[in-house]
Amino acid sequence: MIKKFLDLGKQPIANRFLSSSEQFKDEYFFNLEVGFDEDTKLVSLLQQPNKEQMFNNEYPYRSSGSETMRKHFQMIAKDIKEHFDPKLVLEIGSNDGVFLKNFEKIGYRHKAISVEPCSNFAKETRKLGFQTYSEFWNDQTAENILASHGQPDVIYSSNCACHVSDVDDFLRCAKGIITDSGVIIIEDPSMEFVLQDNAYSQFYDEHAHIFSIMSLKNILEKNGLQIFKVETLPYIHGGSKRIFAQKKEKGTQLISLSVYDELARERRLGLDHFSTYEQFAERVEKNKNKIIELLTRYKNENKKIIAYGATSKSTTEFNYCNIESELIDYIVDTTSEKIGKFSPGKHIPIISYEKGWNDSIDVSYLSAWNYKCEIMRKEKEYLLRGGKFILPMGNVEVI
């Protein structure tokens, strides 16, 4: 049974940045509510917009938009080569090719193919020479790949499985195509980090689920798969976990201690109890009140406040906390697809970093809080001249 614990109100499509004010009146909104499944322990949105509304040829989020992510994908490509020496790697959800690109450097160009439903990005990876299926991941796509390329022995999917409403189907199709001793590597934002950091803005339209290891274990087992290793990625998407899985009956990898450790820790933290999620919802409400109070105080002191990063997560934050351009003058961002547009729902203007980041700013709402370390390193001068960053997650901090 699925029990609701969080209501984040009416929310728009998190990554649909609007080009002009004419689009404001027709903007799509849905109720962002989150529930806990008592049987599988999975945390999911109660309602998700159609996948075509979210993932289409105008999808603006570039995985290569930060140094953190570029390095991350370099490292995992190298690890896959070293540990599994695959004959064929299939990436599900390849975005702009930030992972695939590394296979060229390590002499694996013809050993990596991908699936990416956003055709603007699929075009880019094809240009780089990687066969890319511009389709959603399903039986038909799996069949087409099998017919043309044979069975992959590694499937890698980063920040994608959690986007898929029918996660059983996602896993069933992956199991259906992989070799018997093949490995499925999935990494997504982690429920443990969400609870630890009050990171309620991990919930937005695209994140149909936020996985715990125990929920993934339950779902994988239902589909004849088994986790054999877990890695923690604290700097990726606000805190992620990477799981390595194999066929339960045929897999050849030994089960690492990391699996038992993770499950034991999650039980200690209460991730299997509804009350843990109810308490989280109470903290989220407090976080909202605190952030509004803080922004209002700075505004009354005539401080110039902007936001740093037009992130999908900040769509949830701004809409849930009702933060509009009366409080935040504009958002700076480096992504060309977002510059000159307006944020979803609250319509705060987005301007380029070059134009918008200057000495007149007193306070920056760190909407790209998941890149805190990278941004703090980059913005030392701003901090030294007395500029402040508001960290919206956790207990709300000012740096």
Ligand code: TMP
């Ligand atoms: P995300 O949180 O949805 O991944 O989006 C991150 C956004 O933040 C993306 O649009 C790029 C932007 N960004 C900057 O503008 N400057 C930066 O230094 C970093 C790290 C990200």
